[in-house]
Amino acid sequence: MTTIEPTRSTHHYEGELVVFLIGMTINRPWRPDLWLPTLAAMPRMLRELSEDPDSGLLGYRLTFEGRGPTVIQYWNSVDKLYAYASDSRAKHRPAWAAFNRRARKAPGAVGVWHETYPVDRAESIYVGTPAMGLARATTRVPVARKFNAARDRLSRSGTHED
Numbered sequence: 001m002t003t004i005e006p007t008r009s010t011h012h013y014e015g016e017l018v019v020f021l022i023g024m025t026i027n028r029p030w031r032p033d034l035w036l037p038t039l040a041a042m043p044r045m046l047r048e049l050s051e052d053p054d055s056g057l058l059g060y061r062l063t064f065e066g067r068g069p070t071v072i073q074y075w076n077s078v079d080k081l082y083a084y085a086s087d088s089r090a091k092h093r094p095a096w097a098a099f100n101r102r103a104r105k106a107p108g109a110v111g112v113w114h115e116t117y118p119v120d121r122a123e124s125i126y127v128g129t130p131a132m133g134l135a136r137a138t139t140r141v142p143v144a145r146k147f148n149a150a151r152d153r154l155s156r157s158g159t160h161e162d
Contacts, residue, residue, distance in 0.1 A: 007142060010153060020081055025111040
């Protein structure tokens with residue numbers, strides 16, 4: 001069972017931080033043969049990244065919105081994110097090539113997208129929740145009195161507790 005922390009907490013992290021959003025749109029839901037392979041590829045990549053402590057992936061969470069899933073990923077380096085994406089030995093390159101082959105055969109059946117955000121400061125608060133988001137990807141710490149307000153947490157010099 002997941003531990004619920006009733007007190008106010010925030011995340012603690014020092015170093016480069018990148019938030020990477022990646023998702024897919026299921027445009028023809030009645031054709032799982034066209035979109036299921038794309039959906040099935042992501043868990044394999046997340047497993048590969050999670051098993052490699054040097055990959056740069058700090059953590060992730062899966063959400064569903066609109067027409068498909070979105071994975072919110074936290075990385076410790078833009079360079080490591082891009083290195084994984086271009087590594088011919090990793091699971092991403094073959095999955096991307098397979099997606100492109102399927103997309104040529106059935107244009108518009110499924111879409112993929114991503115957004116990359118290097119973050120110099122981040123504010124977080126968690127009350128009555130299990131570890132999630134940045135606190136799960138990094139370290140969850142109690143909120144210090146001087147950082148009780150969101151504005152104070154965001155005004156600090158980095159993504160870590162001072």
